[in-house]
Amino acid sequence: MVSAVLAGTRWTTRIIPLILAGYIGLVTYVMxxxxxxxxxxxxxxxxxxxxIFLVFYSVLLLLLLVTYSRLWLVVQINPGVVPLGPRAILQRERDVSGKRRRRSDGGEEDLEASRYDxxxxxxxxxxxxxxxxxKDVFVCTNDGRPRWCSTCCNWKPDRAHHCSExxxxxxxxxxxxxxxxxxxGETSFKYFVQFTxxxxxxxxxxxxxxxxxxRVTLANGEPLDGFVIAILAVSAFFAIFAFAMTCTAIRYICVNLTNVDYVKSKLGVYQLAIRVPRGTEDGFNYGVISYPLSPEPGSSPDLSGQTFTNNEPSSRDHLATRTFAIVKTEVGQNPWDMGYYRNWKSVMGSNAIDWLLPLRKSPCENEETSESFYKMGPLLQTLRTRFDLPDIPLDEKKEDTIKRVRK
Ligand SMILES: [Zn+2]
Structure with missing residues (x-):
């Protein structure tokens, strides 16, 4: 069933650009x-x-084609996918080579493989x-570990989502x-809004x-041109559609949300692992987790959603330990909201040329630092204050700096 839907989607995505190209060709001829x-x-x-109409039409047709080409190329060549985990790579290699184990009678999938995934x-x-x-902060689950994608068999970076298509x-x-x-997504949203x-x-x-x-034809009582009526009706629909898409996209940029973020933020809260001083213990309103995770027996991850046991990292370098408090935002709060203008610049760039032309990548593609995957807004400090999280002492900060310089 799913494969039938995916096959349908693939055909739709091949046909729609061809229909659009044909329609633009017709409009160009009529115009x-x-x-x-x-x-x-x-x-x-x-x-x-x-x-006047020829100049406006030609300039906008050129901009439309340039932005669409850039958008299409980025979507096809560099859609911003997260690398697959080792298990997913292995499994997909098996799929490709036709060695995926199935029962000969009913074609059931290998249950062991599914469990591992x-x-x-x-x-x-x-x-x-x-x-x-x-990092100093990342999105986590109840047990303090990052989110896991069961299909890609890998940890999901902040704001990454699985695309089933x-x-x-x-x-x-x-x-x-x-x-x-x-x-x-990240690599193409700027070009998408320019295109719309x-x-x-x-x-x-x-x-x-x-x-x-x-209007002139009707006023003079002349016969109407069927081509003109057709492109007027269809183009009016596309104009409204494209305008609505542009407004929605600009709104998302200004509040630093994606479509997926928006739906999720309406339904729930973000859970963040925020770094606290090494060895900090559970607070009255938050749990903690220390990394690297302890390999000793009895400290294995609890998949029921409880916090990991923080055994002493006896065989590990104590100085490498990093402790995180697990805290929740309130419903509708967005950790990445830096204010309208900074949010805008994060996607669209810092000057009008960047905003209008699809030349340079979105700055958010390079926002990952040692602190977080994407720049965060004032909510991070608000959470630190709300949960009364202790600050990182100076000696730990110095160790960080030394490690970074060595790297
Ligand atoms: Zn995935």
């Missing part, structure tokens, strides 16, 4: 030949009107885990877009030219 040249220039002798890696030295606890986790995933044949913006303006120009042409 240039039938409206500007035949009607305004030759029939009505209104060369100024014809030139479902649960987070229990190895205290799980690959990729260090990338989380070497792509079958991969995507950074800052927004939505799967059939118009561009792929997933819109120019698409809205493009269709407004088409509606204006076709509408004026039709």
């Amino acid at each position: 240039i030949k039938r409206i500007c040249v035949d009607f305004f220039l030759h029939h009505r002798q209104q060369s100024r009107t014809a030139i 479902r649960w987070p890696d229990e190895n205290p030295d799980s690959p990729g885990l260090e990338a989380f606890y070497s 792509l079958d991969r986790c995507v950074k800052k995933m927004d939505h799967y877009c059939p118009w561009v044949g792929g997933v819109v 913006f120019y698409a809205a303006l493009y269709y407004v120009v088409v509606v204006a030219a076709a509408g004026l042409c039709m």
